[in-house]
Amino acid sequence: MQSQVERGGDTQAARQRERATRRLASLGEMTGGIAHDLRNILAVIESGLRLAERKADRPESVRAYIAAAREGIDRGVELTSQLLDFADDKEPDLQARDLNELVNSSEPFLKYGAGPNVRITLELGSDVPNCLVDPTLFDTAVLNLVLNARDAMPGGGEIWIVTERLVDADCAAGQPPPETYARLRVKDHGCGMSPEVLEKVLDLFFTTKGENGTGMGLAQVHAFMRMVGGGLSIASERGIGTTVDLLFPSTDSAA
Numbered sequence: 001m002q003s004q005v006e007r008g009g010d011t012q013a014a015r016q017r018e019r020a021t022r023r024l025a026s027l028g029e030m031t032g033g034i035a036h037d038l039r040n041i042l043a044v045i046e047s048g049l050r051l052a053e054r055k056a057d058r059p060e061s062v063r064a065y066i067a068a069a070r071e072g073i074d075r076g077v078e079l080t081s082q083l084l085d086f087a088d089d090k091e092p093d094l095q096a097r098d099l100n101e102l103v104n105s106s107e108p109f110l111k112y113g114a115g116p117n118v119r120i121t122l123e124l125g126s127d128v129p130n131c132l133v134d135p136t137l138f139d140t141a142v143l144n145l146v147l148n149a150r151d152a153m154p155g156g157g158e159i160w161i162v163t164e165r166l167v168d169a170d171c172a173a174g175q176p177p178p179e180t181y182a183r184l185r186v187k188d189h190g191c192g193m194s195p196e197v198l199e200k201v202l203d204l205f206f207t208t209k210g211e212n213g214t215g216m217g218l219a220q221v222h223a224f225m226r227m228v229g230g231g232l233s234i235a236s237e238r239g240i241g242t243t244v245d246l247l248f249p250s251t252d253s254a255a
Helices: 004-054 059-087 099-114 135-151 195-200 217-227
Strands: 095-097 118-124 131-133 157-167 180-188 231-237 241-249
Touching: 004 059, 004 099, 004 135, 059 099, 095 099, 095 135, 099 118, 099 131, 099 135, 099 157, 099 180, 118 135, 131 135, 131 241, 135 157, 135 180, 135 217, 135 241, 195 231, 217 231, 217 241
Parallel strands: 118 157
Antiparallel strands: 095 131, 157 180, 180 241, 231 241
16 A cells, blocks of 8 residues: 555655746746747847947947947846746846836836837836835836837837826725826827727737737736736727826835
8 A cells, every 4th residue: 555655755746846847838838928028129229339330430339339338138037047047947037126217227228129219218116015015027018118109100119118106086975095006008190999909908929010929918917917917908099099007006105
């Protein structure tokens, strides 16, 4: 008769195999998204190096473009480390951070990603509360939104990145105080989306870019917001543009 210890060992081994299988499946689903993000980062590096070549006679400009390319390399290394951490079963590096600081630090990277025909305009609020984020995943999410906005404006244009404090006013009498959020908004005046496309835009693998799209970008942003307990909303209209809001619950004790 098999001993209780042996049966317990078999059960534990079965659970380990099941967990390993689930993680392999998750890694397979992530592959397309990771490739998508790395391609975006490589595009930023390529853009910086190309601009440096054009300004070879202006050392100050060349240094700035090379610095942007190096920043892209650093972010690629961070993204690779993130994938390795997932494979090693490490938790995301969630930190209470200031959205304005994160956006300011990534501004040069976002500008090079948007390209020379698109202007990035920052409108950062003065009373934005701290919120819980993984800085690497945050940078990847905002870059995805900026590149989507850029692609919606093939002739060039402007992308607004706005941060502000938002208090949820939907609170009935006798209920807890309304939730306070840090809201990050990415807005463009591009081609916009039809109601039919808008209904599917968060679906995994759905894309309007044909072979050039993976359908992973917005799905990854949505997953990131769920991970931090936040939310994502999209408003869009054909010929008018698109606005994407990311809502991060405040971690400020005063809130």
